[in-house]
Amino acid sequence: MKIKPGNIRSYFRKEYIWQALLTFVLLTFGSTLAAFSYVVFQVPFNIVAGGLSGLSIVINHYTGWPVGLMYWVMNMPLLILGFYYLGRWRFVMRTLFAATIFATATDLFHFYLPQIMSSFPLTSDLLLSSVYGGIVGGISAGLVYRSGSTFGGTGIIGRVIQQRTGLPLSQSYFFTDGAIIVLAGVVFGWEVALYGLLVLFLSGLASDYTLEGPSSTRVAMIITDYPQEMSQALMQWLNRGVSYWPVTGGYTGSGHYLVMCTIYRPQVNDVKRIVGEVDPHxxxxxxxxxxxVGEGFGAFRPQVASLRRK
Structure with a gap:
């Protein structure tokens, strides 16, 4: 069935139910795998790699409260904050789903796995736990990113800081996660904190490559005969700026339009879906x-911006 240009409300059509189902299966698997890695490689050794999951380990050390439940409770106000500042209802709902699956699986694993691991231990080595915790955790995070979601937590704080201050997203994450790792160093010792930094580094590499390469931004170049419909769809659903201009095919000599849009890596699959719906050709x-650098991403340096005013 041919879809008319501009009509992109795919979630309300039967032919897209299967695609939505696959998305949430991927989201569930990625969240469950992340919980497994967290419980097996990080929690037993108090390895804190930032985020609310790391903060939960610190609180659990003093209170004994379930780490998964604490993670979920602390996520709720941040999700409200994310919806208020980021204004993406679908993103918030997916993140709520991922956080709920992660928190539930974490407490289930934390209750049952020690009984199983006592008979079939994986490792008691801090270095091996850090390496595999970073790799497996990063892969699971990449799977969640591919579904167009995150685990919430300090990632939402980082996005809000980036939007309000213009700091690059990587620097925003560095400040939020770094503060929690420093806190873990005070509580558990600086050697364990160094292992936490190793987990954070490896998980970042693994999630980047699982998703689609090491860069946090992507540039989508679309050749289409429906530039206005394509631009409206991208701006409406991704909240990203779009530019387009006429181009000529070198082989056929026919005229088309080139639409360009800069996006974050979790939005790659959304771009593919939107382009396929607006113009299958x-x-x-x-x-x-x-x-x-610019609107919606990092800010220009003040001394560079001042040249334009002169």
Whole structure:
């Protein structure tokens, strides 16, 4: 069935139910795998790699409260904050789903796995736990990103800081996660905190490559005959700026339009879906953006911006 240009409300059509189901299966699997890695490789050794999951380990050390439940409770106000500042209802609902699955699986694993692991232990080595915790945790995070979601937590704080201050997203995450790792160093010792930094580094690499390369931004180049419909769809559903201009095919000599949009890596699959719905005959290329500076991304340096005013 051919879809009319501009009509992109795919979640209300029967032919897209299967696609939505696959998305949530991926989201569930990624969240469950992340919980397994967290319980097996981090919690037993108090390895804190930032985030609310790391803060939960610190609180559990003093209170004994379930780490999964604490993670979920602390996530709720941050989800409200994310909806207020980021204004993406679908993103917030997916993140709530991922956080709920992660928290539930974490407490279930934390209750049952020690009984199983006592008979079939994996490792008691801090270095091996850090390496595999970072790799497996990063892969699971990449799977969740591919479904268009995150685990919430300090990731939401980082996005809000980035939006309000113009700091690059990587620096925002560094401040939020770094503060929690420093706290873990005070509580558990600086050697354990160094292992936490190793987990954080490896998980970042693993999630990047699981998703689609090491860069946090992507540049979508779309050749289409429906530039206005394509631009409206991308702006409406991704909240990203779009530019387009006429181009000529070198082989056929026919005229088309080139639509360009810079996005974050979790939005790659959304771009593919939108382009396929608006114009099934479009040609899409997604490249790596090594750095994005400007509206919606990082801010220009003040001394550079001042040159334009002069």
């Amino acid at each position: 479009a040609f899409l290329t997604i490249g790596v953006g090594h750095q994005a």
